[in-house]
Amino acid sequence: MEFSVAVSRLVGLAQESRLAVFRALVRAGPDGLAAGAIARELSIAPNTLSAQLSILAHAGLVDSRRDGRSIIYTARFDTLGELLAFLIDECCDGRPEFCSALTPFDADPPTRRAPGRQASPCHR
Amino acid sequence: MEFSVAVSRLVGLAQESRLAVFRALVRAGPDGLAAGAIARELSIAPNTLSAQLSILAHAGLVDSRRDGRSIIYTARFDTLGELLAFLIDECCDGRPEFCSALTPFDADPPTRRAPGRQASPCHR
DNA sequence: TCCATATTTCAACGATAATTGAAATCAAAA
DNA sequence: TTTTGATTTCAATTATCGTTGAAATATGGA
Numbered sequence: 001m002e003f004s005v006a007v008s009r010l011v012g013l014a015q016e017s018r019l020a021v022f023r024a025l026v027r028a029g030p031d032g033l034a035a036g037a038i039a040r041e042l043s044i045a046p047n048t049l050s051a052q053l054s055i056l057a058h059a060g061l062v063d064s065r066r067d068g069r070s071i072i073y074t075a076r077f078d079t080l081g082e083l084l085a086f087l088i089d090e091c092c093d094g095r096p097e098f099c100s101a102l103t104p105f106d107a108d109p110p111t112r113r114a115p116g117r118q119a120s121p122c123h124r
Numbered sequence: 125m126e127f128s129v130a131v132s133r134l135v136g137l138a139q140e141s142r143l144a145v146f147r148a149l150v151r152a153g154p155d156g157l158a159a160g161a162i163a164r165e166l167s168i169a170p171n172t173l174s175a176q177l178s179i180l181a182h183a184g185l186v187d188s189r190r191d192g193r194s195i196i197y198t199a200r201f202d203t204l205g206e207l208l209a210f211l212i213d214e215c216c217d218g219r220p221e222f223c224s225a226l227t228p229f230d231a232d233p234p235t236r237r238a239p240g241r242q243a244s245p246c247h248r
Numbered sequence: 249t250c251c252a253t254a255t256t257t258c259a260a261c262g263a264t265a266a267t268t269g270a271a272a273t274c275a276a277a278a
Numbered sequence: 279t280t281t282t283g284a285t286t287t288c289a290a291t292t293a294t295c296g297t298t299g300a301a302a303t304a305t306g307g308a
Contacts, residue, residue: 007140013211014138015296016131023214036254048297050256055295069254069305080215084208087137090147091204139266160284172267174286179265193275193284 001086005060009083012059017044018052022061025075032074034067125210129184133207136183141168142176146185149199156198158191 013019020042025033033041039049053073056062060079065072137143144166149157157165163173177197180186184203189196 003143004140007138007143010134010138010143014131014134016128017296019127019131019134026214034254035256039255045298046255047257047299051296054256066305069252071255075215077215080211084211087204087208090150091199091201141266158284159286163285169268170285171269171287175266178286190275193282195285 001082006083006086008059009061009079012056012061015052017042017049018056021049021052022056022075025062025073026077028074030074032063032065032072034070034072036070038073125206130207130210132183133185133203136180136185139176141166141173142180145173145176146180146199149186149197150201152198154198156189156196158194158196160194162197 013022021038021044024038024041035049035053036046038044038053039046042049044052053062053064056073057064061076063074063076065074137146145162145168148162148165159173159177160170162168162177163170166173168176177186177188180197181188185200187198187200189198
């Protein structure tokens with residue numbers, strides 16, 4: 001992924017309400033959520049939310065489709081995955097000995113609600 | 125990881141020069157780089173860089189130590205790992221069917237310089 | 249058609265962030 | 279101790295960001 005694209009995706013997530021919006025969309029899954037539903041759930045003014053959603057959309061982090069009067073937003077898992085891959089690359093590249101620090105996926109059990117994935121170091 | 129901590133870490137990385145600084149530090153490994161060396165390498169004014177480094181440090185993304193007249197900065201792999209774990213949690217939680225989209229670690233070979241890790245879906 | 253609902257657009261405002269030049273601090277060398 | 283080099287701090291400026299109220303657009307129902 002291009003450096004500047006990574007920056008804009010990070011910018012997309014680097015704000016309290018936008019990260020909350022994205023998280024809500026991730027939790028909602030492929031059905032997504034209508035803009036109004038998000039606004040109510042997170043207590044954000046509709047026009048403010050619209051601006052944030054537009055930033056998320058331009059960052060490629062969400063998609064939208066119209067359904068009747070509503071506009072349904074969904075999280076884009078593929079681009080989040082690309083961003084994660086970029087960040088992992090940044091760390092692992094040429095430095096195998098530190099990759100272990102990048103896989104603490106079972107190090108913080110309370111916040112992990114899913115039956116953990118096994119540690120998967122970038123190199124052995 | 126706490127939500128607000130995740131936001132501040134993302135803010136730390138969500139800026140052109142800060143992401144470049146962090147990347148340079150990651151590549152430099154545990155030896156780190158002196159502030160001046162970073163400034164020269166990235167053509168950033170020393171005082172501007174100092175402000176950015178201070179933001180990265182407060183975000184917990186870099187450490188610093190004095191060595192003679194220089195101040196050596198190093199990337200913190202542990203906190204980056206925590207941030208990645210947080211983002212992965214956000215996506216995988218309760219939605220196993222989309223986790224595969226989060227592990228395109230061998231999907232973009234040109235940008236991966238290390239002998240790829242195997243795909244490791246959050247759930248099977 | 250007229251009305252109500254859902255969302256976006258626009259302009260303006262206040263807040264926050266990034267950059268700059270000058271001065272200050274700190275450590276090493278002369 | 280004076281000087282040089284490395285980095286930070288400070289105050290000021292500019293740019294960018296987030297929010298708001300009002301108006302505009304689009305859709306579906308009466």
